[in-house]
Amino acid sequence: MYEGAIQDLIDELGRLPGVGPKSAQRIAFHVLSADPTDIKRLAAALSRVKEQVRFCVLCFNVAEEEQCRICRDPRRRDDALCVVEEPKDVVAIERTNEFRGRYHVLGGAINPLEGIGPDHLRIRELMARLASGQVTELILATDPNTEGEATATYLALLVKPMGITVSRLASGLPVGGDLEYADEITLGRAFEGRRTL
Amino acid sequence: MYEGAIQDLIDELGRLPGVGPKSAQRIAFHVLSADPTDIKRLAAALSRVKEQVRFCVLCFNVAEEEQCRICRDPRRRDDALCVVEEPKDVVAIERTNEFRGRYHVLGGAINPLEGIGPDHLRIRELMARLASGQVTELILATDPNTEGEATATYLALLVKPMGITVSRLASGLPVGGDLEYADEITLGRAFEGRRTL
Numbered sequence: 001m002y003e004g005a006i007q008d009l010i011d012e013l014g015r016l017p018g019v020g021p022k023s024a025q026r027i028a029f030h031v032l033s034a035d036p037t038d039i040k041r042l043a044a045a046l047s048r049v050k051e052q053v054r055f056c057v058l059c060f061n062v063a064e065e066e067q068c069r070i071c072r073d074p075r076r077r078d079d080a081l082c083v084v085e086e087p088k089d090v091v092a093i094e095r096t097n098e099f100r101g102r103y104h105v106l107g108g109a110i111n112p113l114e115g116i117g118p119d120h121l122r123i124r125e126l127m128a129r130l131a132s133g134q135v136t137e138l139i140l141a142t143d144p145n146t147e148g149e150a151t152a153t154y155l156a157l158l159v160k161p162m163g164i165t166v167s168r169l170a171s172g173l174p175v176g177g178d179l180e181y182a183d184e185i186t187l188g189r190a191f192e193g194r195r196t197l
Numbered sequence: 198m199y200e201g202a203i204q205d206l207i208d209e210l211g212r213l214p215g216v217g218p219k220s221a222q223r224i225a226f227h228v229l230s231a232d233p234t235d236i237k238r239l240a241a242a243l244s245r246v247k248e249q250v251r252f253c254v255l256c257f258n259v260a261e262e263e264q265c266r267i268c269r270d271p272r273r274r275d276d277a278l279c280v281v282e283e284p285k286d287v288v289a290i291e292r293t294n295e296f297r298g299r300y301h302v303l304g305g306a307i308n309p310l311e312g313i314g315p316d317h318l319r320i321r322e323l324m325a326r327l328a329s330g331q332v333t334e335l336i337l338a339t340d341p342n343t344e345g346e347a348t349a350t351y352l353a354l355l356v357k358p359m360g361i362t363v364s365r366l367a368s369g370l371p372v373g374g375d376l377e378y379a380d381e382i383t384l385g386r387a388f389e390g391r392r393t394l
Contacts, residue, residue: 045206
């Protein structure tokens with residue numbers, strides 16, 4: 001509906017996840033009236049991500065060098081390894097300040113409906129890391145949904161025979177939440193995992 | 198929380214209207230895994246909007262030449278002029294195929310709370326266009342809200358003494374809507390503007 005460049009931008013923005021036609025148009029008009037240096041910075045940031053960001057050769061987290069910041073950090077424990085689905089899960093766990101070990105990013109979860117099997121995830125690379133014998137505890141921090149649970153179960157079966165302690169993040173009521181609004185499964189898990197005070 | 202380039206991109210995306218921290222992160226990871234040519238196209242589209250798109254010297258719609266597509270079109274009527282707030286309103290009206298005249302984009306509406314007075318809009322330029330005497334009907338298609346109504350009232354007072362027919366878009370029930378869900382003001386306007394069949 002618009003002329004040339006502005007329509008091109010609306011089309012390109014509309015291809016991004018979570019950006020509908022209305023927000024694409026809104027962003028495009030923002031770009032049109034924004035400070036040119038701001039837009040140059042955004043365009044440069046886009047290009048730089050494609051040029052500079054890669055995946056850590058050890059854990060497959062996002063990295064700007066061969067290894068990511070966490071793998072390079074000599075103060076982290078080498079005996080605890082936390083398995084997550086995506087790089088954003090690393091960030092979420094880092095924010096808690098609860099874990100001082102290393103990570104392994106699978107790049108997804110087992111999902112037969114979408115044709116994602118164990119071979120599509122970095123499980124072979126995980127097994128290679130565990131084979132060195134340094135890791136004594138493996139924490140399976142995949143998502144608490146069907147795919148994440150299936151992936152955790154699969155990995156537990158694979159790793160337990162190696163004599164490594166395998167754990168899974170606790171399921172239960174979210175802190176600050178309301179008991180009456182919890183779904184049955186979450187509430188059931190919270191009961192199951194109740195602790196003596 | 199992320200390293201270098203990916204965090205820069207999340208920050209830049211988070212400055213766009215309607216993009217919160219979660220969607221900025223989601224888009225950034227999409228960029229990371231997307232086809233490099235797609236991202237190059239997006240970055241180029243951003244730059245091109247800043248370089249190529251400007252405002253039509255006549256109507257202030259978006260344009261890639263000195264005049265916009267509509268102002269350049271010799272088949273459009275010169276006697277009817279439709280006043281809108283923003284370029285996206287031009288697109289909305291064009292979609293109806295109801296209007297074959299020209300447009301004038303004010304660049305906003307009178308809004309004393311935000312310090313936007315008549316001098317901040319392209320009202321002087323509108324008056325200059327009307328002074329040529331070609332226009333016989335002026336359609337005030339500003340938004341049907343307080344600011345749009347105020348702007349329309351202001352313009353009507355200014356233009357009526359020139360002997361030009363001034364009209365305002367009809368207010369009423371949206372087609373396909375439900376009468377019981379219409380707000381009192383809309384329903385009141387629909388009553389007021391009822392037509393004999």
